[in-house]
Amino acid sequence: MTDIDPADRRLLDHVRSALDEHDPVPDAVVAAARASLTWLTVDAELAALAEDSALSATGVRSVDTSRVLTFECSTGVIVLEVTSLGDTRRLVGQADRPAHLSITHPGGDTEVDTDEHGRFQVEGISAGLVRLRCVFTDSPDAPIVTSWVLV
Numbered sequence: 001m002t003d004i005d006p007a008d009r010r011l012l013d014h015v016r017s018a019l020d021e022h023d024p025v026p027d028a029v030v031a032a033a034r035a036s037l038t039w040l041t042v043d044a045e046l047a048a049l050a051e052d053s054a055l056s057a058t059g060v061r062s063v064d065t066s067r068v069l070t071f072e073c074s075t076g077v078i079v080l081e082v083t084s085l086g087d088t089r090r091l092v093g094q095a096d097r098p099a100h101l102s103i104t105h106p107g108g109d110t111e112v113d114t115d116e117h118g119r120f121q122v123e124g125i126s127a128g129l130v131r132l133r134c135v136f137t138d139s140p141d142a143p144i145v146t147s148w149v150l151v
Helices: 006-022 027-036
Strands: 045-052 066-073 076-085 088-095 099-105 108-113 119-126 129-136 144-146
Touching: 027 129, 045 076, 066 144, 076 129, 076 144, 088 099, 088 129, 099 119, 108 119
Parallel strands: 045 144
Antiparallel strands: 045 066, 066 076, 076 088, 088 119, 099 108, 099 129, 129 144
């Protein structure tokens, strides 16, 4: 790698300073970037977003305040309906079997157990980036973590 010319370095420093002052990176973006690395654990499999009703190919903008998200991985599936309630969200969902869920959101962490069919409902989830950690009752040593999603 070559060294940067001192004049170029001064110009880059000036541009960086101007951007930091007039168009700083939002705190939520910095927090999301840091948080995106926290799922990198050896004890959890990543459940990727497989389907999002907000990305449907209908081409028509909906006035609905809810959307359905499906997360999948080799060890489990979680389907989640997110309903907007102003600054908070209601999550109604179902895992493919009974589990304990930890929901990480801008307001903190919320814990919930599913019923015997894997169903759950949580209100008061802060709007913003959200992810779920799911520990299945039948396989507590094989949790899954969803990818981050903006709700």
